Amino acid sequence: MDNRVLILAPRGRDASVIAQTLRDRTIHVCTDVADLEARVAEGAGAVIVTEEALGGQTLAGFATWLRDQPPWSDLPIIVLAAQRVGPRPAPAQQTLADLGNIVIFERPISAETLQRGVGSALRARGRQYVAREHLEERRQFAATLEQRIEERTADLARANLRLVREIEERERMQAVLVQSQKMEAVGQLTGGVAHDFNNLLTIIRSSVDFLRRDDIAASRRLRYVDAISQTVDRAAKLTAQLLAFARRQALVPVEFDVGAQVESVAELVRPLVGSRIEIEVQPAAIPCFTKADVSQFETALINLAVNGRDAMQGEGKLTFRIEAVVDVPSVRGHAGSTGDFVAITVSDCGCGIPAEQLPSIFEPFYTTKEVGKGTGLGLSQVFGFAKQSGGEITVLSETGKGTAFRLYLPRTSGRRTARIEPVVELARTTLPRAGLRVLVVEDNDAVGRFAVEMLADLGHSPTRAANAEEAFAYLGADANGFDAVFSDVMMPGIDGLTMARILRDRFRTLPVLLTSGYSHVVAQEGTHGFELLQKPYSVGALAERLEQVVQNSLSGASHWAKSATS
Structure with missing residues (x-):
């Protein structure tokens, strides 16, 4: 029935001639329009x-049936028209338009042409039936999907629910999964980090033990003091790297030395990839700088390194190569770019990626790894970072020989490279201005007492408050003669950043210096214009930064006073 050819030819011998021409087909000659409408409802391949x-209006009902066809159906119709010189009357034109999928043959028409036209129409109709079958299979699959999901374990049901929510809120959940992936990598780094920190603590502990001895020479005492200071700097650097990797700091693009940063990342991933993987860094012939988010840069390289480790199954060679280039090739249908770029290539000698999978590897949630081995967001993070930074990411891979990812970033001059704060000499501990009344706000007793002692040794008059409420009480309505506030950020109740904003509203010229080892508030919101002294800090750093905020406050007060009187 589905391959029948319905014929409607109400005049003369047309119907019998057409039937005779198509005698090798299943045909039905309709007596009138009502018969056509009834037969087409039973099934037809062409009309x-x-x-x-x-x-x-004799075909109005048939046109309505055509308009109401299911989505998969578009019944082909062959119209045998008489030869004419001028255009068809408007009603006839409208009727043709209502019929939709039509082919018009002008008579007289050869039997071969008619047979070929009918054959083409039936083949097109056959493809529609195949589409109908596929749609029906999908409908049946969807109808049984819920039942099959219910038969699975409760964990899979919860996972499916999370997947539905991810589809509905794809943008929000993608950021959450990226963070989850990064924290998973941090967990894998725990062993290596513990090893490094224990080494640092060993140096500090041993140096302190020797400093407690009465018979130690002055030169050796100074050497142990220097060892403690340098070890603290190394520990602070390691902590900062981990916080940046976990995206727990305020993230802003800065200009940095790509070579030095790649070296740092290579050291960071050594415990992650394992001792059986050799890591080689090939520096560029010239210094290369770029301006980007350092945390995301590190995360991108770590994602690529982890992929290389998995591709090599934990044994092989991982290479980081840095080059200065003058263009970015055309890739994924986008035109290339010309200019100064730095290219960072991360290559492995692993199993490689099949050619048919390469076009999809940067898509979110797409992964070539086994179930449970990855979220499919690592390479999409690298792709997004490259695009947002004005760069590009390319990949070359050969099955059985390895893969090379090449990250392009705009190359800068390096003149505004982010400054690394130097270690302040212990001898430089005298402020140009002494005798400041400083309110120290610190909830930790040990740290609070030590900060008070340092400020007192620097020639100031410190007063300690344990929290923001006590600080407000000490300051009163007019700052009560205090020259500056030195406050921790992480405190119970009102945090230091919120307190500083309140103080800025109350006392326009009262300088506030914040300090923190880590704060999610600062990581999410920034410092809101306040100076931040990172823990651990030296006496010299505290002295310089306190002097700086006081001087800035005096300059700001003078400018404000001039503006108010002008």
């Missing part, structure tokens, strides 16, 4: 109508 059947 042949003569132009004489299109007059008036």
Whole structure:
């Protein structure tokens, strides 16, 4: 029935001639329009109508049936028209338009042409039936999907629920999964970090033990003091790297030395990839700088390193190569770019990526790893970082020989490279201005007492408050003669950043210096214009930064006073 050819030719011998021509097909000659409508509802592969059947409103019901076809269906119609010189009357034109999927043959028409036209129409109809079957299979699959999900374990049901929510809120959940992936990598780094920190603590502990001895020479005492200071700097650097990697700091693009940063990342990933993987860094022939988010840069390289480790199954060679280039090739249908770029290539000698999978590897949630081995967001993070930074990411891979990812970033001059704060000499501990009244706000007793002692040794008059409420009480309505506030950020109740904003509203010229080892508030919101002294800090750093905020406050007060009187 589905391959029948319905013929509607109400005049003359047209119907019998068409039937005779198509005698090798399953045909049905309709007696009138009502018969056509009834037969087409039973199933048809094509319909042949003569132009004489299109007059008036006789085909209105058939046109309605065509308009209401299911989505998969578009019944082909062959119209046998009489030769004419001028255009068809408007009603006939409208009727043709209502019929939709039509082919018009002008008579007289050869038997071969008619047979070929009908054959093409039936083949097109056959493809529609295949589409119908596929749609029906999908419908049946969807109808049984819920039942099959219910038969799975409760964990899979919860996972499916999370997947539905991820589809509905894709943008929000992608950021959450990126963070989850980074924290998973941090967990894998725990062993290596513990090893490094224990080494640092060993140096500090041993140096302190020797400093407690009465018979130690002055030169050796100074050497142990220097060892403690340098070890603290190394520990602070390691902590900062971990916080940046976990995206727990305020993230802003800065200009940095790509070579030095790649070296740092290579050291960071050594415990992650394992001792059986050799890591090689090939520096560029010239210094290369870029301006980007350092945390995301590190995360991108770590993601690529982890992929290389997995591809090599924990044994092989991982290479970081840095080059200065003058263009970015055309890739994924986008035109290339010309200019100064730095290219960082991360290559491995692993299993490689099949060619048919390469176009999809940067898509979110796409992964070539086994189930449970990855979220499929690592390479999409690298792709997004490259694009947001004005760069590009390319990949070359050969099955069985390895993969090379090449990250392009705009190359800068390096003149505004982020400054690394130097270690302040212990001898430089005298402020140009002494005798400041400083309110120290610190909830930790040991740290608070030590900060008070340092400020007192620097020649100031410190007063300690344990929290923001006590600080407000000490300051009163007019700052009560205090020259500056030195406050921790992380405190119970009102945090230091919120307290500083309140103080800025109350006392326009009262300088506030914040300090923190880590704060999620600062990581999410920034410092809101306040100076931040990172823990651990030296006496010299505290002295310089306190002097700086006081001087800035005096300059700001003078400018404000001039503006108010002008």
